[in-house]
Amino acid sequence: MLSIKNLHVAYGQSEVVHDISFEAQPRQVTAIMGKNGMGKSTLMKSIIGVIQPKSGSVTIDGTEVQDWDSCKRVGAGIAYVPQGRQIFSKLTVEENILSGLNPRSPNKADLMRDAYSMFNVLYDMRKRKGGNLSGGQQQQLAIARALVSEPKVLILDEPTEGIQPSIIKDIARLLNQIKLAKNLSIIVTEQVLSFTIDIADHMYVIESGRFIHSDDKGSINEEKIKGYLSV
Numbered sequence: 612m613l614s615i616k617n618l619h620v621a622y623g624q625s626e627v628v629h630d631i632s633f634e635a636q637p638r639q640v641t642a643i644m645g646k647n648g649m650g651k652s653t654l655m656k657s658i659i660g661v662i663q664p665k666s667g668s669v670t671i672d673g674t675e676v677q678d679w680d681s682c683k684r685v686g687a688g689i690a691y692v693p694q695g696r697q698i699f700s701k702l703t704v705e706e707n708i709l710s711g712l713n714p715r716s717p718n719k720a721d722l723m724r725d726a727y728s729m730f731n732v733l734y735d736m737r738k739r740k741g742g743n744l745s746g747g748q749q750q751q752l753a754i755a756r757a758l759v760s761e762p763k764v765l766i767l768d769e770p771t772e773g774i775q776p777s778i779i780k781d782i783a784r785l786l787n788q789i790k791l792a793k794n795l796s797i798i799v800t801e802q803v804l805s806f807t808i809d810i811a812d813h814m815y816v817i818e819s820g821r822f823i824h825s826d827d828k829g830s831i832n833e834e835k836i837k838g839y840l841s842v
């Protein structure tokens with residue numbers, strides 16, 4: 612579904628992502644773990660097209676999109692839940708979700724109904740301003756806003772950041788539910804290992820812009836990964 616090959620990403624002369632390759636399959640969660648400043652957000656931004664990679668390819672369902680701008684990549688099926696969620700705090704919950712819809716989609720009413728049936732709390736709060744929601748509710752809102760674009764690939768950048776532990780469990784349950792209910796690939800960057808173990812089918816560790824370790828579900832080397840994540 613998503614294939615990344617030999618991706619290099621730089622800010623000016625400074626390359627921070629070096630020769631990354633991986634594939635993300637439908638109905639699977641691929642997790643990329645790493646400490647602060649290791650290149651997780653830069654890698655995700657280059658996949659969604661906010662930053663153009665220096666070289667390498669980003670392929671969705673057989674179509675190379677690395678030269679496309681981010682709007683066109685959304686059309687190709689990439690949706691993004693950014694670090695810090697970045698919901699529109701002055702807009703209502705409903706307006707936030709509507710902002711993720713493709714205006715030309717023939718299924719707008721069904722997509723809104725689907726979103727509210729998956730996120731009941733958002734239905735109850737649909738008239739409230741997004742800024743008045745709790746962190747966990749805002750995370751659900753950011754995920755709902757991404758899902759109504761009917762993505763093939765859903766990317767979440769550090770979804771547990773700033774979220775309390777009991778709600779982190781809820782987010783893991785939600786992502787597992789989305790994985791089973793929708794025919795999409797989920798890519799998540801994270802620093803919280805327990806959360807990642809709950810959801811990941813494949814796990815990579817990124818350090819200084821390179822993948823230095825990978826594991827599959829069922830054979831995750833927790834001690835080794837903890838070592839990479841400790842400061």
Ligand SMILES: Nc1ncnc2c1ncn2[C@@H]1O[C@H](COP(=O)(O)OP(=O)(O)OP(=O)(O)O)[C@@H](O)[C@H]1O
Pocket residue numbers: 622627645646647648649650651652653654694
């Ligand atoms: N706009 C920018 N211009 C120049 N350098 C940047 C820019 N954004 C990030 N960097 C640098 O790129 C490197 C990777 O940063 P990035 O934000 O991708 O890491 P991260 O793993 O997502 O960390 P965090 O968890 O703190 O967000 C860091 O050295 C960072 O200082």
